[in-house]
Amino acid sequence: MNNSVITVDGVRRTYGTAAHSFEAVRGVDLHVRRGELFALLGTNGAGKTSLLEVMEGIAPATHGEVAVFGRNPYRERRAVRPRVGIMLQEAGFPSDLTTAETARMWHGTLGAPRTVAESLELVGLAGRSDVHVSSLSGGERRRLDLALAVMGRPEILFLDEPTTGLDPQSRRDAWTLVRSLLDDGTTVVLTTHYLEEAQELADRLAIMHGGRVVRTGTVDEIVATEPARIRFRTADATLADVDLLSALPALADWPRSDATGVELETTDLQVTLTALLRRAEDTGAALINLDASPASLERAFLAVAERDVEAATEPVAA
Numbered sequence: 001m002n003n004s005v006i007t008v009d010g011v012r013r014t015y016g017t018a019a020h021s022f023e024a025v026r027g028v029d030l031h032v033r034r035g036e037l038f039a040l041l042g043t044n045g046a047g048k049t050s051l052l053e054v055m056e057g058i059a060p061a062t063h064g065e066v067a068v069f070g071r072n073p074y075r076e077r078r079a080v081r082p083r084v085g086i087m088l089q090e091a092g093f094p095s096d097l098t099t100a101e102t103a104r105m106w107h108g109t110l111g112a113p114r115t116v117a118e119s120l121e122l123v124g125l126a127g128r129s130d131v132h133v134s135s136l137s138g139g140e141r142r143r144l145d146l147a148l149a150v151m152g153r154p155e156i157l158f159l160d161e162p163t164t165g166l167d168p169q170s171r172r173d174a175w176t177l178v179r180s181l182l183d184d185g186t187t188v189v190l191t192t193h194y195l196e197e198a199q200e201l202a203d204r205l206a207i208m209h210g211g212r213v214v215r216t217g218t219v220d221e222i223v224a225t226e227p228a229r230i231r232f233r234t235a236d237a238t239l240a241d242v243d244l245l246s247a248l249p250a251l252a253d254w255p256r257s258d259a260t261g262v263e264l265e266t267t268d269l270q271v272t273l274t275a276l277l278r279r280a281e282d283t284g285a286a287l288i289n290l291d292a293s294p295a296s297l298e299r300a301f302l303a304v305a306e307r308d309v310e311a312a313t314e315p316v317a318a
């Protein structure tokens with residue numbers, strides 16, 4: 001982990017005090033490597049923003065340690081902040097300034113920034129320079145946030161739901177910009193609710209639920225933790241019999257069969273499917289609406305949300 005630029009070690013974050021406290025982050029360990037895009041996914045209220053704010057140095061951890069470039073981002077903010085770019089979920093710009101005035105104001109606070117024109121150009125806002133922030137659309141405001149976050153040529157860029165509210169084309173333009181920053185060596189930490197976004201951009205990701213990281217790895221590694229599925233209907237009683245189906249190879253779970261059809265979960269789609277097709281051929285039975293689908297990041301995400309409900313409702317640690 002020598003190339004880690006961020007390490008998070010046993011981090012907890014509690015809001016409020018005593019009887020009214022709520023522990024939003026419940027002991028997280030992770031690291032982010034130089035030059036990678038690390039995505040934080042999670043259910044609503046999972047603790048992504050709470051954790052991100054600790055990594056950004058906006059808030060201290062209640063317990064545990066965070067190091068960014070080997071320094072505490074909260075206590076050593078002066079050393080760390082100039083090297084990072086932050087795009088919050090809500091920026092709150094003065095609405096009576098124009099886009100260009102807002103960008104110029106931010107420009108004045110930075111060390112060796114990109115020009116205002118270049119920054120606005122990068123996010124496709126060059127043509128909106130003279131428009132008041134109050135007149136920008138929600139998506140345009142997100143793009144202005146992004147322009148300011150990248151203006152200081154950060155080594156690490158924190159993006160909290162950067163493409164929420166963007167239309168599909170603007171979202172893809174944002175991905176192109178993020179990819180070009182990665183090509184230039186920028187490290188990116190991003191939270192998102194768009195699994196497609198994580199799939200497109202992330203080198204590694206963590207799925208949070210109930211204040212904890214419950215899955216971490218590459219997209220392929222996380223998807224590999226989930227079984228593939230085979231579904232079909234059949235008029236043949238033998239093929240729908242769960243006891244007989246349970247003898248199929250590589251099943252991950254007991255087969256399910258009801259009036260709507262049969263569902264099989266398998267750790268090896270090809271092996272199970274081949275055996276099923278052979279059995280259908282031997283008996284001459286038709287497999288109606290046969291559907292075989294590999295595991296997906298979406299399935300892994302939904303499984304986390306379903307299986308780990310207890311983690312979310314567990315009492316707060318003292």
Ligand SMILES: Nc1ncnc2c1ncn2[C@@H]1O[C@H](COP(=O)(O)OP(=O)(O)OP(=O)(O)O)[C@@H](O)[C@H]1O
Pocket residue numbers: 015016022024042043044045046047048049050051
């Ligand atoms: N200032 C606060 N005071 C008390 N509780 C808070 C505060 N901020 C957040 N929380 C709670 O902490 C939990 C985690 O919130 P957080 O915003 O970190 O989640 P998230 O994963 O970013 O959620 P979302 O995907 O909905 O944006 C939530 O239950 C939230 O209600």
